[in-house]
Amino acid sequence: MGKLIMISPAKALFYLIELINCYAAVYYSNFLFFYLRGTFGFGEAANLLTAALGGLIYIFAAWQGGKLAQRYGCIRILALGLCGVIIALALGMAFPTPAAQVTVFCLWTVGVCFIWPALETLISERPGAQLSKMVGIYNVTWAGGAAVGYFTAGILIEKLGMLSLFWLPLGLTLVELALLPLAARWRKREIAGQYSTESLTPAASLAEGKSFLLMAWIANPFSYVAINTVLPLIPSLAEKFGLSTGMAGVVCSLWMFVRLAAFGIFWRWTGWHYHFRWLTLSFLLMIVSFFGFLMAQSIALLLVAQVGFGLSIGLIYYSSL
Known part of the structure; x- marks a missing residue:
């Protein structure tokens, strides 16, 4: 049996912020394509182009967000990212x-x-031997928020109406921003306690943590781009x-x-670490499943394609860690 994972109050709040953020992100960005199609007549090509622009x-931006979080502090960059999202969604309501x-x-x-790399760093800092477990909980948290979202x-x-595409995520982001000062205070208190009662983390553990996060920052954009080749096509599939x-x-x-489910399995089983074959097979499965999305002639085939796609995304992400 594994050891019980102890989550500090500050980290619990950061997990909650991530859960809310991911739900809000899916609500807006994934259903934006329904809005663009229904309101402005965007077809598959226009939706794909919009998604490709966002993916580029x-x-x-994700790479720079991680670097800025390291340079200027995660709390500051996280707050800046939340404010940026709030402003963007407000502009979305104002300029249709x-x-x-x-x-x-x-x-x-x-x-x-700006938000996601900062949150992952905050959750991953100073966990010692529990680093992979803490990041595993983080991955399950955001993936769960996305699925339910x-x-x-x-x-x-x-x-609620299509306008809720903007005001509901905006409201949720305001909640995140309100929780941030409390999480920051608790984090500061916990760090002070750790430095006064614990020895410094060994250099090898710090190096391992930096390597882990670096590979995660590389894997995240590729996963994002793969997912966003499918999402813009779902309004067309719904019509079909x-x-x-x-x-x-x-x-x-x-x-x-x-x-x-894949995140949960690979969080508990670490045999996937640094396997290039796993990564290659997952890309092949993703390609096959993607065409399954496009060519499905029934709901049943669409569901089968989704199983392959979801599994491949999980493998791509975790085999890159």
Whole structure:
């Protein structure tokens, strides 16, 4: 039996912030494509181009977000990212034009690229031998928030209206911003206690932690780009199969739950570490599953493709750690 994982109050709050943030992120960014299609007539090509633009920005902004968090402090960069997301969503409500919405999506992407690396660093700092376990909980947390978010967002949008695409995530982000000062105070208190009662973490552990986080920052953008080749096509798939926005969220959330299960399995079993073959096979599975999304002629085949896609994303992420 493994040792019980002790989570400090500050880290518990950071996990909560991450859970809320991921739900809000999925609510806005994943269902933005339904909004663009329904309001402005965006087709598959326009939605894919929008997603590709966001993915390109993400690749560079996520890397810079991690570096800025190290240079200027995670709390400061996290707060800046949350404020950026709030401003972007407010602009989205104020300027309902196609060009403005694409610009807002790009600004929002920069904001979350400040948030996610900072949160992962805050959760991963000074855990000693529990580093992989703490990051494992982090991965399960955000993957769970994403799965539940996609499953419920379409239903909520049908009930609350398409404008909730902006105001609901904005409100949730305000909650995150309100929780941040408390988490920061608790973290400062815990760090002071650790330095007064514990010896410094050995240099080897610090080096291992930096290597772990560096590889995670590299893996995250590739996973993001892979996922965002599928998400823009879901409104078209919903129309193809006669699914409402709510039902599309329910049906097309399966791959996220499979990814969540994969994260849980690979968190508990560490045999996946540094296996290039696993990474290669996962990319091949992702390609096959992606075409399964595009070519599915029934809901059953669509569900099968999602199982492969969710598993491949989980493998891509974890085989890169």
